[in-house]
Each structure stands twice: as C-alpha cells, then as structure tokens.
Amino acid sequence: MIVCAGKTELFSFAYPIGVGLIESAINLTRLTLFDKPEFLLFIGSAGCYGQYEIFDIxxxxxxxxxxxxxxxxxxxxPIDNVVVSEGMNVSHETIVNSSNYITTDKSTWQYFQKAGIGLENMEFFSLLQVAKEFEIPAAGIFVVTNYCDENAHEMYQKNIRQGMEKLEGFVKEKFQI
Structure with a gap:
C-alpha cells in the first residue's frame, strides 16, 4: 500500500492519510484495520538539515x-523516540525526524546531523509506529523540497510542484506503476 500526506502532496496511486503526526496515525490505523497491507510505503516531501540537495530523492x-x-x-x-522498520530492503542510514512543527533554525542542524537525522517530514514517524504496531514492513521515499532554515516555507512553496513531479516519476519507474 502506497500512502501520502494529502493536501498539496497527492498522487493517483497513493492513499492520502493526513498531515502531521496525529491525522496520519488515526487515518493510517483506520486503513490498516479495514485492509491490512503486506507493506506500507510513504511518499512525500522533506526538509533537509544540509546533507542533501533540493530535489534529491x-x-x-x-x-x-x-x-x-x-x-x-x-x-x-520517557518513550522511545526512534523507530526503524524491518523487512524492507531500504536503507535506514538517513533517519527522518517528524514533528508537527517545521524547523526554521539552521543552528540546530548540527544536533540532527550528529544523530544521523538527515530529513524532516511531518508524518513518517507516525507511519512507522503504526506499521510496527501491526507488524507491517514499511519504508518512505522522499523528495527534498527545502532546507530547514528561515526560508523553509517559501522554498517548500516554490519547489513542491516540481518535487512532486520528480517523486512521482521516481516511484512510477521503481515500482512500474
């Protein structure tokens, strides 16, 4: 099952699960209860803490x-704040941080980078937690649309359309959709 956030990040071949940690967890749980998939693949945009270029996949x-x-x-x-899905042949060298807030302070990049966290996406942590609970292998494919700095929102808005086109092309080619 391929899922995406929705709103400005929609694909004809993906189920929208909502924006942010809460909406995505609720809606993905609902989907999973009614039709448990063999695997979950999240596709969407991501902000970067400096190690990738705009439009990198x-x-x-x-x-x-x-x-x-x-x-x-x-x-x-007091809870575990990192989750890694097993069973899919995708790297986990780059950890994706999730929050309902977008980082706009470049001085924080060093902390994320030292922890092996390279990207920021609002939904991915929720998806992996739901997948873990239901024992579903899961992964994510992201397109970098912005850096996590004071221009994050403007860069996202400027790059989202082209980023979604690049991501869609990549996913269609990789999975022969």
Missing part, C-alpha cells in the same frame, strides 16, 4: 520524533 525506513527543546536540554521523553 531519499529512501528510508527509520524515523525519529525529536523536538527542538530536546536538543536545548529543556525537555526529555
């Missing part, structure tokens, strides 16, 4: 959910 099966306050030593979490 990056595959991953690992996600984190780390808020900026954690790096600033102003918070902690």
């Amino acid at each position: 990056v595959q991953s099966r690992g996600a984190s959910q780390i808020e900026l306050s954690f790096w600033q030593k102003k918070s902690y979490t």
